[in-house]
Amino acid sequence: MTVLVIGEALVDVVQREGREPEPHAGGSPFNVAVGLARLDVPTVLAAQVGPDRYGDGLRWHLTDSDVSLVELDPVPARTSTAAATLADDGSASYEFDLTWDPAALPDPADFVAVHVGSLGTSLQPGAALVADLVVSADVMGVPVSFDPNVRLAVEPDPEVWRRVFAEIAPHASILKMSDEDAATLFPGEDPADLVRRLAADHGIVAITRGGEGAVIATAGAFASVPPADVRMVDTIGAGDSFMAAMLAWCATYDWPSASELDATELTDLAMYASSAAAITCSRPGADPPRTIDLTP
Structure with a gap:
């Protein structure tokens, strides 16, 4: 029943106006x-983590959440970071300092499912290994x-992200993206129309739309759900939590x-x-x- 997750592990250094920078585990x-893992699904994370205090913090966080870590070689000199600056509405913008060059990845045959995404699928040279693993898993x-x-x-070039999507998505049976992702990958296309179109080829497809909720589709069904009530602090990790809960x-x-x-x-899933x-x-x-x- 163990799920393999592959990609970047880093520290979000969050800057809020008038406060000292706050480090948070992320990626x-x-x-x-x-x-x-917090939703009781046995999980392994394959990532590169440095031998520094940030890396120690990531390891502690994983252990505390019952995630097993496969530390990929080569060990980076320092743990990757993302400087996150928060806007008044709680949204975050990022500047990254990271490394993604694993020499090898785990065998997908040892797992019940595989999750990939973000910089792990786009940042070379590691992205090429991830793409090969996805094909093998499929x-x-x-x-x-x-x-x-x-x-x-x-990676500021949208065409790079579109090529990544075209390479990975045909082998995925579960797709999730934000409306911002969709605007980059499929500019001008309505999210509800897009999930229906993509679901014809890709199984379950969901697009989150922030304060407008989410849309989700398969080839034969469609649902739109409103946003859940929330006392907003920030949006960091919200999309990742949506993805984890889907899985x-x-x-x-x-x-x-x-x-x-x-x-x-x-609808229940979304x-x-x-x-x-x-x-x-x-x-x-x-x-x-x-x-x-x-739990209600």
């Missing part, structure tokens, strides 16, 4: 791994989930194929994921909920 795959029949989580602060829901139902889900089930994201928005930094937080 999209890291956050997804933590979110999954051939083996191991479900793949993908969140492009576009970061133009690292946890699918794990609970033994990884159903898209054809098995109707609109009612899609509401569960939205609730997880809302809880994360109510907390500083990427701090996803545990199962007990989502």
Whole structure:
């Protein structure tokens, strides 16, 4: 039942006006791994972590959330960081200092599902290994989930992100992106139309829309859900919590194929994921909920 998550683990150094910088564990795959494990899904994170105090903090955070860490070689000289500056509405912009050059990745055959995304799929040279692993997982029949989580602060060329999506998405049965990701990858296309179009080829597809909720589709069903009520602190890690909760829901139902889900089930899935994201928005930094937080 163990899920493999691959990609960047870093420290978000959050700057709020009038306060000292605050370090928080982060990185999209890291956050997804933590979110999954906190929702009682056995999870392994494959990442590069440095031998410094930031790296020690990441290791402690993973252990505290019951995530198993596979530390990929070569060991970087320092742990990757992202300087996050918060706007008045709680949204964050980022500047990155990171390394992603693993020599090898775990075998997907040893896992029930694989999640990839963000810088782990776009930053070379490691992205090439991730792309090869995704193909292998697909051939083996191991479900793949993908969140492009576009970061133009690292790679400003939208065409690079579009090429990554075109390379990874055909092998993924679960896709999630934000409306900002969609605007970069598919400019001008309405999110509701886009999820329907992508779902014709890619299984379960969801697009989060911040204060407008989320849309989700399969080839045969569609659902739109409103945003969950939230006392906003910041949006850091909210999309990753949505992704983790999507995967946890699918794990609970033994990884159903898209054809098995109707609109009612899609609504339940999206509401569960939205609730997880809302809880994360109510907390500083990427701090996803545990199962007990989502239990009525």
